[in-house]
Amino acid sequence: MKKILHIISSPRGAASLSIQLGNAIIKQLIGKYPGSIVHENNLVNEQFPHLEEAQIASFFTPAQSRTPENILAAKHSDDAIDEIREADIIVIGAPVYNFGIPSALKAWIDHIVRSGVTFKYDQNGAAGLINGKKIYIAMASGGIYSDGPMKPFDFVEPYLKHIFSFIGISDITVFRVEGSAIPGVQDTALEKGISSIHLN
Ligand SMILES: Cc1cc2nc3c(=O)[nH]c(=O)nc-3n(C[C@H](O)[C@H](O)[C@H](O)COP(=O)(O)O)c2cc1C
Incomplete structure (x- = not known):
């Protein structure tokens, strides 16, 4: 039994x-770990705000010195980090938008990558503080x-692998539905993506 967090950004x-690909991954996970619990966080329905001065000020105020305003400003971030801490497995839906990720997903990432909470700097440089996911x-x-020719322009997989490794999660597997705009490829893209799912 695992606790699965499904992050949706489409x-x-x-x-x-x-x-659909995320759901197919989760279906296999439930097959492998019967009784698993899935919690869905739809970043389109429940949007994370762009970081503003209030959030940044709160993030850099030590917990014991936070005002009620600081606490409120960090609530999105605190809740999102709690969800990550509670999960064993995180499935992240990542549409490619303009060679990057949707802004809703980036806004969520800006709330979970937090100095002193999900990563820290010490004499040895940066270290992630989230383990075992x-x-x-x-x-x-x-x-x-x-x-193929577009491979050098895949900025999404390297970015996501790097940012999650930065906070301590380096056990990351990527599955893709790709070519959905390409005639001759699009009709089988989903089926091909789903059949590529092999859990490790
Ligand atoms: C605003 C926007 C930007 C997109 N940019 C790209 C892109 O840069 N490269 C690409 O291969 N596909 C791009 N696409 C196509 C999407 O990646 C594709 O439709 C994908 O299936 C979207 O994910 P979803 O089906 O989960 O919504 C873009 C689509 C939209 C709506």
Whole structure:
């Protein structure tokens, strides 16, 4: 039995390929770990605000000195980090938008990557503070980036792998539905993505 957190960042609901791929990953996870509990965090329905001065000021105020305003400003961040701490496995839906990730997903990342809470700096440099988690990324893209001429322009997989490793989660597997905009590829893209799922 595992606690699974599903992060959704596509606004396309049932038509979304990253959501369908994420759900297929979760289905296999439940098969492997019967009784698993899934908690969904839809970043499109419940948006994380862009970081403003109030949040940054709160993040850099020591916990014992925080005012009620500081506490309120950090609530999105505290809640999101609690969700991550509670999960054993995190499935992250990542549509490719303009060679990057949707701003809703980036806003969430800005709230969970927090100095002194999810990473720290010491004499040896940066160290992640979140341990023992597994991440599956469910990527969806109109083009093909896993191989071929567009491969150098896959900024999403390296970015996501780096940022989660930075906070201590380096056990990361990426599955893709790709080529959904390419005639001759699009019709089988979802099926191919789902059949590529092999849990480790
Ligand atoms: C605003 C926007 C930007 C996009 N940019 C890219 C892109 O840079 N590269 C690409 O391969 N596909 C791009 N696409 C296509 C999406 O990655 C593709 O439709 C994917 O399936 C979206 O994920 P979803 O199905 O989960 O919503 C873009 C789509 C949208 C709506």
